[in-house]
Amino acid sequence: MNRSDKIYIAGHRGMAGSAIKRNLESKGYHNFIIRNHSELDLTNQQAVNNFFEAERPEYVFLAAAKVGGILANSTYPAEFIYENIMIEANVIHAAYTNGVKKLLFLGSSCIYPGLAPQPLKEDYLLKGELEVTNEAYAVAKIAGIRMCKHYNQQYGMNFISVMPTNLYGPNDNYDLTTSHVMAALIRKFHEAKINSAPRIIVWGTGAPRREFLHVDDMADACVYLMENYDAPDIGEFVNIGVGKDLTIRELAELIGDIAGYKGEIVYDITKPDGTPQKLLDVSRLCRLGWKARISLRDGIEQTYEWYVSKSNR
Template sequence: MNHPELRIYVAGHRGLVGSAIVRTLRARGQATIVTRTHAELELTDQAAVRAFFRTERIDQVYLAAARVGGIHANSTYPAEFIYDNLMVQSNVVHEAWRAGVKRLLFLGSSCIYPRLAQQPIREDYLMDGALEPTNEPYAVAKIAGIKLCESYNRQYGTDFRSVMPTNLYGPGDNYHPQNSHVIPALVRRFHDAKAGGAGEVVIWGSGKPMREFMYVDDMAAASVHVMNLAPDAYAASTEPMHSHINVGTGLDVSIHDLAHLVRDIVGFEGRIAFDASKPDGTPRKLLDVSKLRALGWSASTPLREGLRRAYAAFLAAQVANVAA
């Protein structure tokens, strides 16, 4: 449903998810989208966040701002990953409540679930076992975000919702050689290897772990869908805790097969070697998305097509960077 009169704040609008949410809202005719860059609004600064909400008269918030990264980044900067995410979430949720924001959507991560959770992972498996050590600080912060929304709903009667996306990729991704997630890391390595005429690309881990991947514009569409659900429909789907909803495709692929698929799309003709001395992370991570499907939404972008679009966006960004 289109509500052009609403003032919607997208926190983290320059990131992978936030930029996709902005694209989706604009495509649906949402006229008043409020954004702030990191330089304009430091979300770890409570006074600055309070002043923002006091003056901007926000109706809805998409909380997509977060410090994110892959295994290497999480292992190298655990303090930043837990501190920054806790502070951003706490400030935005609390000040949104103080300002009377009607509805908020918190975007978490599937890493909130136990490392050895039964597959596919249902929402009620949360806090039912030990987390994956390589990203535990980030996961703890995201669990705290869910509990923030739950707690404010219980105590103050707010309508703060949470969605837990699977692994995302697409336009606006971070292609840093060390600090990126698996798909952008693979795209960057194969692209650089092709450009440099390398004969081999080495991939961290055994290639055996199974992962689920969703094209980010599908995630954005799901987020808008969940945000616009009637309160009764959302509450009924998340009973008894008025908690969170998984967002994924319901399909997974091995890192081995993913690497070969990305290699084919990039056009690298060399060998792939897997370095089993490096950590694999969680053995398998597939979300149960039956709640989301029951609410009338399913992903629509096949993995190969999504990867093709992602690589095209990467190439366009490379050209733009050279031109700049």
């Protein structure tokens, strides 16, 4: 990419999309095409086609998605599969019909089988049953990966896919009914601290292991791959992560320490744990020349400070 190339970031107001935009700006890119949802509904095929025909972006970062944690995925599976498949199909096809030079699609590590061997290698895709709590979202993301693969195969496009691990950072969703575990715990611990609550409730047993990547690291990896690698070189897709995990119990204790919470942490074992472990094998990404830089503690401290500044409490 050249610094003046026309770049469309789908989902630029979300956590991932806004981080990609920040990273691009820091590197001197400036010719962005952005639309919020009220201006462009990505589930509307005609609207997406009209937008691409009018704007003719040269590069596309497809970071738009309907996302959520276990509760949201379990409660609204039809919405998760419909909206995500529509967004992906519309944007990827319009990129093809309007001659986009290169597209990067952001998937999710939930695409892997729920009981796959650890760490998760890219080759494990579709080698087993999906985790039931996020099956709808995973199926939609797998469809996006395969769309990119087959558009490359049939039409000679340069569409690459990346699979980030669990993300956290600025502009995350902190709504307790739809958020992921990191954002939910940051909010819970902060509110428990300022309200002097004697205990905090954490879903599940605390035993599942999860990997967490700061969204600014994720964005840097995405821009690095867009600048340096093409579809045949990168493989069908590439994992983006740190290659290390910890238990939810360890995560809760770390966030509690950073927030300065002194009360009791109680685990509600009536709530689901989800996948026992989800750790990405990032050897392919390392071979391509990129590694994460932000440590987990530093990243959570930065994120907690950001959340406190935005919560006004």
